[in-house]
Amino acid sequence: MLGIISPLMRVIEIPMLFLQKQLGTNKLAWVFLAPNLILFGLFSFLPIFLSAAYALTGGDNILLSDRPYVGMQNFATLADCRNYFDPNSCHSDFFWRAVWNTVWFVVLQVGFMVGFSLLTALILNREIRARGFFRAVFFFPVLLSPVVVALIWKWILQKHGVLNAALEGLGFEGHEWMLDGTWAFGWSVFLSVWAHMGFYTLILLSGLQAIPRDVYEAALMDRSTPWRTFRRITLPLLSPTMLVVLVLALIKGVQTFDEVFAFTGGGPGSATTFIIQYIYQTGFAGAPRLFGLASAASILLAIVLIVLTTLQMRANRSSFDG
Amino acid sequence: MGRVMTFLTRTRSGNGRMDWTDWVTYGYLLFGVFMMFAPVVWLVMSSFKTETELSKFPPRFLPYAQETVAVDGYDEPLPIFHIHSGEHAGKTLVQTRRVGLVAQMVDPNDPSQKLRISVNDRAPVENLNFAWENYSELFERFNFFRFLWNSTFITVVATAIMLLVNAMAAFALSKYKFRGRTGVLMLVVGTLMVPQTVILVPLFLVTKELGMLNSLWGVIIPGAATPTGVFLLRQYMITIPDEIIDAARMDKASEWKIFWRIILPLSAPAIAVLAILAIMWRWNDFLWPLIVLNQSEKFTLQLALNSFQGEMETRWSNLLAMTVLTLLPIATVFMFLQKYIATGIASTGGK
Secondary structure, three states: OOOHHHHHHHHHHHHHHHHHHHOOOHHHHHHHHHHHHHHHHHHHHHHHHHHHHHEEEEEOOOOOOOOOOOOHHHHHHHOOOOOOHHHHHHHOOOHHHHHHHHHHHHHHHHHHHHHHHHHHHHHHOOOOOOHHHHHHHHHHHHHHOHHHHHOOOOOOOHOHHHHHHHHHHHHOOOOOOOOHHHHHHHHHHHHHHHHHHHHHHHHHHHHHHHHOHHHHHHHOOOOOHHHHHHHHHHHHHHHHHHHHHHHHHHHHHOOOOHHHHHHHOOOOOOOOOOOHHHHHHHHHOOOOOOOOHHHHHHHHHHHHHHHHHOOOOOHHHHHOOO | OOHHHHHHHHHOOOOOOOHHHHHHHOOOOOHEEEEEEEHHHHHHHHHOOOOHHOOOOOOOOOEEEOOOOOOOOOOOOEEEEEEEEOOOOOOOEEEEEEEOOOOEEEOOEEEEEEEEHHHHHEEEEEEEEEOHHHHHHHHHHOOHHHHHHHHHHHHHHHHHHHHHHHHHHHHHHHHHOOOHHHHHHHHHHHHHHHHHHHHHHHHHHHHOOOOOOOOOHHHHHHOOOOHHHHHHHHHHHHOOOHHHHHHHHHOOOOOOHHHHHHHHOHHHHHHHHHHHHHHHHHHOHHHHHHHHHOOOHHHHHHHHHHHHHHHHOOOHHHHHHHHHHHHHHHHHHHHHHHHHHHHHHHHHHHO
């Protein structure tokens, strides 16, 4: 590796020296920043503004110049609903189904994930042997790609899969898990918790380890019961980390796509279609490609995410202060 | 064995007795090991099964395959059965044909004499057999190398570009005092708030206008500058004392040389963390490649795997082998670097 890098660096040095002479040392900072700013500009800032422009135009042409201005019509289409809690009463029933699926998914997934992560972190924080090994075990699925995660569980849950075999071995009935909307949704939640739990466990574990030992020693002196110690010491001191975990899980949960898409394809029907899949299918997979509608949905999603991210930054700050 | 027991029964109080909470702890941990690893182990074992073995219900843990033997007068090797009841009980025969519940069988040593055996009287002779052909077929019949190359190319190049570009920006933001520094920093923080997933449509347009659609560069370049990376490196570089840089300047080192000869090597721990993260993100990336790449010869492993899911509905044997090969690199990285991965991801808060 170094064999390639070293000569490359030397080649870059020549124009950099020239620029240094021209600009002076402190202005050279801009040269160092340039590649990053160009990339940020092209692939983050520009798209943010373009996104708003797309949302205000109709048609299925990708070029903005060929797209008719329609004002707020895309948003109106998305919001055209007689009863927001019933997707069937909406003009964009697919969108609202995706919205409600996402809401339910996030609520369940975040709830289970934070619960199990906390339990696991508390257990891993005890003085057990081979803690490093066990920590790694719970973390392992985080590294797997979403498609692999989806295929692993699809293989286990299929009609002639090992889960049905085990159930029948125990005297229960097997089930066509993936053909049943409720079960497919439930398993999506499960698979998502399975795949990401280790990440949050890790954050909570580092939060737990930051709690000073002497607080516990004092509690031991006072003959405080373990439950009381947990309620009065661990939970309050861990709450800033808990908040970070909660908001981070919310942000990621709202953006869930990969693993569930590879797992169920959004089905059966639209039982496991989420917002990102709606955007993907409306904008890219379907014909005609409704970029305007997809962008409008993206903007609504962005608003939710910006609110959550602001919360997270607050939480982050308080967890570092506290 | 004794050592294992002392290890397992060691308790917090150290008096050698297992508290009930210790039982719960180890019970939970073992359950955790089972939940996290068993699915993967099951997948790996299944990937070595033949298509016939895969369709068996209930499934077995180890891969078995029926023994076959070449018999004079027959082109194909014939499956071997052990006869456990009926008039030929105790013999080992091969099947030549089967009609309903009756099989036509012959003795492999005397193929001329045809016997009629009820299928209930026999059991297949099976042996442990790892179906490596599931894997070799991937290379022979499918374009597997193509996908592997695409994924590897994207991962390696994207990681290298990302490290260089982000390290340069972090260097500028941590070691220079220039007008507009706070502004740039705020800008970078701002992009943290807007994930790629919500700007898909315009991002697609920009990528298309730059002529990078259906090209691996279209996957690599748009994600090359990550705010997370800039932050992680900047926080680390701030801790490097400025005196070192001043000393280098005294020696007439150019700013670029200071960057790659002093700052980069000193930031190695942070760069290693970012490298691991970048490799993970890129190798596992799905949504953006799905949008940018439409021709199957440009597909990454993840895309190929996903699209084969539909096409190879009945070919689980190849699909499972491909899944195993996709998770193999990450599993290897994990085994060697798990210590650093865990701490690295905890310190950055992921993405």
